Amino acid sequence: MKKAWMLALLGLMGSGAVEAGAVRYEVEGQPFEGYYLAAADKQAPLVLLVHDWDGLNGYEIKRAEMLVALGYSVFAVDLFGAGVRPTAMEEKKKLTGALYQDRAKMRKLLQGGMAEAGKQGGRLDNAVALGYCFGGAAVLELARSGADLKGVVSVHGGLEIPAGQDYRQAKGTLLIQHGSADEAVSLGQFAALVGELESAGVKHEATSYSGAPHAFSVFGSDNYRADADAKSWRRFIDFLGEVTRR
Numbered sequence: 001m002k003k004a005w006m007l008a009l010l011g012l013m014g015s016g017a018v019e020a021g022a023v024r025y026e027v028e029g030q031p032f033e034g035y036y037l038a039a040a041d042k043q044a045p046l047v048l049l050v051h052d053w054d055g056l057n058g059y060e061i062k063r064a065e066m067l068v069a070l071g072y073s074v075f076a077v078d079l080f081g082a083g084v085r086p087t088a089m090e091e092k093k094k095l096t097g098a099l100y101q102d103r104a105k106m107r108k109l110l111q112g113g114m115a116e117a118g119k120q121g122g123r124l125d126n127a128v129a130l131g132y133c134f135g136g137a138a139v140l141e142l143a144r145s146g147a148d149l150k151g152v153v154s155v156h157g158g159l160e161i162p163a164g165q166d167y168r169q170a171k172g173t174l175l176i177q178h179g180s181a182d183e184a185v186s187l188g189q190f191a192a193l194v195g196e197l198e199s200a201g202v203k204h205e206a207t208s209y210s211g212a213p214h215a216f217s218v219f220g221s222d223n224y225r226a227d228a229d230a231k232s233w234r235r236f237i238d239f240l241g242e243v244t245r246r
Contacts (some may be wrong), residue, residue: 010030012233022081023120027112033083034113035076036120037064038110045150046122046245049076050135052218055085059132070237075122077113079106081130094244096134103141103143103162105107110142124149126245128172128238130156143170149173151243153236156182156214159189166198174204175239179225179230207235 023034027038035056038044047067051060056078064074079099086092099106118124128151131139143152153175161167162224174197178190190208197204212228215221 003242003243024124025112025119026115027109031079031082032078032109032112034078035061035064035074035115036114036122038121039068039073039112041071042121043123044071044073045240045246046117047240048096048117048122048125048127048129048139048149048195050079050110050113050129050138051076051130053096053134054087055080055095057085061179062073062219063130063132065175066233068223072240074124074145075113075117075120077110077117079109079113082186093239099138103165106138106141107145109149110138110145116148124148125196128153128240128244131155132217133157140174143167143174143234145169146171148172151239153177153239155232155236156185156212159185159193161193161196167197167202170197170200170202172203173239173243175236176204176206177235178208179214179216179228180210181212182206182214182216205239207232 021036023036025032025034045202048126049060049064057075060076064076080095086095114124127149129139129142129149130153132155136154139152140154140157144165144167149172151172155177156179176193180187194206209228212225213223215223216225217229217232218224
């Protein structure tokens with residue numbers, strides 16, 4: 001994975017980006033390693049990117065490259081810790097399960113990532129949070145925390161609302177992208193979330209893509225669905241243009 005990381009970094013440094021690379025930072029004394037990619041325009045909107053349950057890896061770097069090519073700066077947050085990039089199923093379940101059980105810690109790690117993005121030069125006053133799968137659930141946690149964001153986007157993410165939480169503090173606009181054939185996150189949860197957002201008066205948009213399973217946007221996976229991925233990506237880019245300032 002380190003080799004893939006460095007190859008991606010070298011490619012990005014030749015793409016016209018001002019800055020690109022791994023960023024070491026700390027949250028409550030613990031080391032983390034994010035990834036920052038700055039657009040040529042220092043005033044560009046920021047996308048705060050949150051990884052899936054296998055940690056920050058080549059997939060997030062590829063999405064960051066796609067976004068910087070469109071003029072956005074990106075900071076990919078690390079929620080697992082420096083060097084922690086799980087490959088075994090049990091380790092993935094353990095790491096994500098620990099954060100699902102400790103929502104306060106999840107929020108601190110997300111907020112720590114946001115703070116580091118600001119230190120790197122990211123525009124926190126003009127930012128959108130984007131998460132995939134586990135990251136999709138994480139950015140919704142960030143929304144419920146009341147983070148001051150222009151938008152929050154969950155792509156085939158976990159949608160269940162934790163006990164004792166709601167969306168009354170959410171700011172900005174939420175974009176929910178879900179696969180109708182997702183067997184990990186039900187259409188019932190999708191509908192329940194939409195109902196909660198409407199009840200809380202949160203501006204939102206929710207789309208379900210027919211035939212798309214969980215993780216439909218993960219390049220090269222058995223679940224990848226090019227049609228759903230292309231549609232969701234186009235809508236996400238349009239959404240960025242609608243909610244951020246240029």
